Amino acid sequence: MGWELSDLPGINPSICTHRILMEEEVKPIRQQxxxxxxxxxxxxxxxxTKLLAAGIIYPISNSQWVSLVHVVPKKSGMTxxxxQHDELVPTRIQNSWRVCINYKRLNQATRKDHFLLPFIDQVLEKLVGKSHYCFLDGYSSYMQIHIAxxxxxxxxxxxxxxxxxYTRLPFGLCNAPGTFQRCMTNIFSDLLHD
Structure with missing residues (x-):
């Protein structure tokens, strides 16, 4: 359990590690x-500064792959x-920013992982007749997974x-959802099968 990123050691790499495997004959792309x-x-x-202090990123000077930073409004709450017609309408409140990396070019060159994500209705069917269940919300879930x-x-x-x-899995890589699901399936395997 942790209250900030630096408190979280991440998931043991022997359980789960993210790989970025490239398509054949792909040339690296270095964006300015x-x-x-x-x-x-x-x-x-x-x-x-926060990610660097937590050990989630590190300075690098010799990568052939370089992607761009984007900053987008983080919407939180409604008012x-x-x-213009004097009608009351619901409006999202933007009170902070989200920093993300545009991995579009890297994702185009990445070999796709076809690990299937479960359908929510199938997951819910497994709860029928059960007397106990819980809801887990992982703090910075992707960033718990180490990158090879x-x-x-x-x-x-x-x-x-x-x-x-990055040393840990950032949001935006095309195979991140599959890696995360594979990791959760591995961790909770004894609970998933009756």
């Missing part, structure tokens, strides 16, 4: 950084406001204060 306005640059700098050492350089991103790569 883009300018960020000062407000967003400060948001990225704070996030990078009611009047529109030989693949970490492929997660490299750049912004004006440096170039960094």
């Amino acid at each position: 950084q883009r300018r960020l306005n000062p407000t967003l640059l400060d948001v990225v700098k704070k996030e990078v 009611v406001t009047k529109n 050492l030989e693949d970490q350089h492929k997660t490299t991103f750049t912004f004006p204060f440096g170039t960094f790569a």
Whole structure:
């Protein structure tokens, strides 16, 4: 259990490790950084500092794969406001920012993992007639999963204060959902089969 990223050691790599396997004859893509306005640059700098302190990213200078940072509004909560016709309409509140990496080019070159995610109705059917069940919410779930050492350089991103790569699984990689589900299936295997 942890209260912040630096408290979390992650899932033991012997249980689950993320791989980034490439399609045949793919050439690495190194994207050039883009300018960020000062407000967003400060948001990225704070996030990078937090991830660096937690050991989730590390400085890197020699990666052939470099992706771009994006900052998008994080929507949280709803309010009611009047529109141009003086009608009350529900409106999402944007009060913070989410820093993410655009792995589109890397994902295009990545060999796809076809691990099937379960259908929610099938999961719920397994609960029928059970007297007990619980709900688990993993804190920064993807970032609990380590990336194989030989693949970490492929997660490299750049912004004006440096170039960094992930040691843990970031959001946005095409095979992340499959890796996460495979990991959860492995961890809870004794509970999944009656």
